[in-house]
Amino acid sequence: MPRPDKSEGRGASRPALDWKFVQRLCDIQRVLFPSWTSPSSLMFATLLFVTLTEQLIIYQVGILPSHFYNVLADKDYAGFASLVGTAMVLILLNSTLKSVDQYICNQMYISWRKTLTESLHTSYFHGRVYYTLNVLRKEIDNPDQRISQDVERLCKQMSTMASRLIISPFTLTYYTYHCFYSTGWIGPVSIFSYFVIGTIANKILMGPIVSTLCEQEKLEGDFRFKHMQIRVNAESAAFYRSGKVEHMRTNWRLQALLLTQKSLINKELWLYIGVNTFDYLGGFLSYIVIAIPIFTGIYDGLTPGELSGLISKNAFVCIYLINGFTQLIDLSTTLSDVAGYTHRIGELREVMDDILRKQCDYDPASGESYDFDSDFNVHAGPADTAFILDHLSYKSPFSDQLLVKDLSLKISQGTHLLVVGNTGTGKTSLLRVLNRLWEADSGFVQMTTCFGPRGTLFLPQKPYLTDGTLREQIIYPLKDIYPSSGSVDDDRIIQFLELAGVSSLLKRTGGLDEEVDWNWYDVLSPGEMQRLCFARLFYLQPKYAVLDEATSALTEEAEAQLYRTCKQLGMTLVSLGHRSSLEKFHDVQLKLCGDGQWELTRLKGSSGGGVIYRDETM
Template sequence: MTQVSPKQVARWVVGTKHVFVRSLLSFLADPQLISVFTASMVGLATISYRSRVKSMNWKAAHLDALKKDVPKIEVKKKGVAAVDAVFFKRLFYILRICVGTDPKTWLLIITQLGMLVGRSLLSLRIARKGGDGLKAVISKSFVQFGVVITDFFIMGIVASVINSSLKYLANLMTLEFRKKLTTHTHEKYLRDRSFYKAAILREGNLDHADQRITDDISKFCETASDLYSRTFKPLLDVILCTQRMAENIGYPGLVCLYSYFFLSGFVVRWISPPFSRMIAKIQELEGSFRRAHSRLITHAEEVAFLNGSECEKAILNERLGHVTDFSEYYFMWHFKQGIMDQYILKYLASIIGWPILAVPFLLKEGVDISEIAARYRESDSLIQGASGAISDLLMVYKKLAQLSGFTARVMELLEAVEPQERDLSLMSSKFLESDVEDMISFRDITITSPDGRLLVKDLSFDIVPGKNILVTGANGAGKTSLFRVLAQLWIPTAGTVTVPRGARDLAQPLLFYVPQRPYLASGSLRDQVTYPSRFGVPGPERDAVDAKVLECLDRVKLLKLYDSTKGGLDFSHFDWNDVLSGGEKQRVGLARLFFHQPKYAVLDEATSAINPDEEGGLYEWCQKLNITVFSIAHRYELKRFHQVHLHYLADGTGKVEITNL
């Protein structure tokens, strides 16, 4: 590199001063530039005013939520999304699930890595050929120019394939991550009834589990996959471009430029608002808005009967307002941060980068002008690429902040559905197994509701097969609490439950539950009766199942639903809840009970919509199938089908009266 004398530097500085003055005067004399500048300032003032008004309105309407969910940056709370050690620990845990040891996933990662290296090397070659093309033009060499054009033609084909491959591989990686993470979540969510504990018992304080599984996991995988390429390629570009630029302009100027980038990156990061927490808050509000729509669909008939359209519209618009208001608040912060990012990392960096690039070539002497032009063009492309790569690396914190918000919500989901050692130890101590067949015993059982209300206290009794039990009591007395404990949905506060050995096997449950409004599965008529079992593959086994299904439908007088001309048992509706009446739904629940033939069954107002003169026949079928029934009911007419009466006093003492009928 040519040595620079003090006189040369002085001449350059004086010349630069005059150029700056002339440029400023030229700017002030240009009416178009003045108009653009004025319009920009007016627009900025308008946006700033709207930002201030919106921020004040949102804070006034949601001040408590803002203090709780979007705390100040310096406040660190457990579980708050932030780019810190907790975030990286959570991220690595989730990525181990996403990547695992699957060769297909590793092949995608390695293939994309190779493509990223190839793209960076191709960028260097394109920059080099750009300089060679300029040199050929200045030298007026048609042959050299033709060589450069041919080279560009070939590189264009290669670049198109690589760029499309990178996008395709990123999409495949996103799908692989989502498939593995969602499958893992389903495994945990649907094991040991974790979905019930999370949704009903509120263990783990988990909100909107459906939105987290369907939306948050998808966005986490998309962001994580995108971050992989956005981090590795810029880093490789910086290394390769720096090595090549040093041959043209030397290392001192590059050190100054990179020092500026790292200093500006620290400043930008320091003034950045808590985007990760804002993203987590937006996802929470989106989940609340989605849940409001889901509730309207679920209870559409009740709302229509009550003419509640206006009320529901107000609720939906209120939830929508929460989403849009906070989103606009978030986008405004993005707008403000974008101004700083654009100016500091792009335009001010260009002002600093141009002298660093130009001075070495301005001071070179004794070199062919075409060679100077070629190397300047090459260095200009390289420094733009390196500066853009460094800017991308410095802007990775935004992606990390976004990823942090999704990581926090996904990790909260995983933690909520993960079986707790405390729960497992309590289950083993409260639920005992006995070799006595069909014997169920409650000893000194005390049960409290999830909100802490005392329902049952010091209850001891045995359930004998063949003796049906009628359970009565006031609304809210906790009549189903005893059977929730027996089904191991709840853990008793005190006492023990002894069940036959093997009763914990969820595939062959000891207890079958038939509610007042039975759950109707998505699927065929056969699936409604066989649920939770499925028999989809045709064959001898399914033929025997179909015969049993038809028999059960006949017992509950629902053969009218079977129509061989419309697919028979394979016929399905979009939603069976929309086509069956309340009584028909209860008959489906009883047909399901007869199909599975459990040893014990809880009928929770399961015949309230069925004609009273038909109840006797249904209870007789239970007796023929050796099903011992626990009937939760308000009608004392059902006493004639039972041998034991349990009555909850509901006086706050947890006392239960037991009477033989």
């Protein structure tokens, strides 16, 4: 029986609690705390003040029993009543400070998640990083899960650790002093030695957990992706009656996930045993430390009441010091989770930075997102030209076989180009190279226009519909804050919806600005989706429109109407398609023949000029 494919991107090194973890965690902290005056830094400082105050209150509460022993032994009613009142005030203060502590930690969690996620979004959506990461680079599994789920869990775990970590240096120092004062050097030395032994033991036990947690998160992402794949393609799967096959394949991913989870649980068992053993033995250690000065006769001169009060006070000091160390050991399980998520997020950041460095070397659009006011630093060229190709050769990033070899031409305004060829000859790949999604193998490709209304727009083979209102579908990828093609004109939008043949959407959605509660892909037919994308194209009205089989789901009559509208709006068309009916709308035909060969011919009735090439065939 076949098993699910293993990730191609799994790195050779296994995540662990090592120096790499420290580096990645420090990088993330620099994102979360960009300056001393950032909101996170201010909240952290406030948390430090609250926890310090809380510890002072806890100390006063902790020594109250020793005072009670004294007043009860002396039958001091007035002193007892005063202590009860003091205890009530301290308890109220302590509970309030604990609540404020938790509130600040929750606020820090939200702030950290916002800061870290937005930082990852900045890199993810910069240039075409999201495309390269999801399509071309395989060393990072499930980037969507890392950005959404792993960031959330990392910030949650760090926020739960924050108050304990921030106060530990102060409490350990303070109670070490009191322990030394009460028991001599034997107390602090015993407790510190016990902590060192426990730390080493838990470090050994945590080692296998980190890598297993990373593997579990990868399989969680794979399992979730399989369900998303079925949800998005439910109708296609239903036409194949493939419920049993998908059931089996989904169960494979579930079984792989559960096996890894069982392995993680088994490894965590030994860590839990170590942590719990350390906790309970610590309680006995405190009594041993307290007993030493008693049995050596240091307190022989005290009355039973005074000795009881002193034992109570010393017990609190020693137990709280041990408890401080115990809390740090208890963080072992949380730290292993933090290490796993840190490695996954750190890997994602490093790969995205690597992609950005490589893209910025040659990508004319690397510096911006979809700002149509910007020329994206495109290479200067003739004003009436969109693309210049000079001996261009290209291939798929996943194959060594050339799709096209030494292609030379110039795509100029007013002359429409039709690209044809059998499946697999590189038609869509040519558009990927033109749009710099893929690198050329050799030769030269130059884009001399910007993206948008004053330049070039691509209509991909698979229509892309964003979430949002009908207006947002039409103006996409313009943003409301960047209406660079002019003010959003309702009449124009309605007119272009009618020209595209989808004016009925106005009634179905309730208007241009009404929020819809359904998925556009589930409601619209393939033909309606293509028509809606043409309405978008009409609204944006670029000089050059590159269409990748953009009318494949429409009739030839509907196709003719849409193409005529494009030409009437002044667009120069570069089309990919199989239908012979497209020829009458174009002047020049580029035929990709396979094995790197290509032919460039002028179609009948063309107006001449426009496309310049060096060889008729290659």
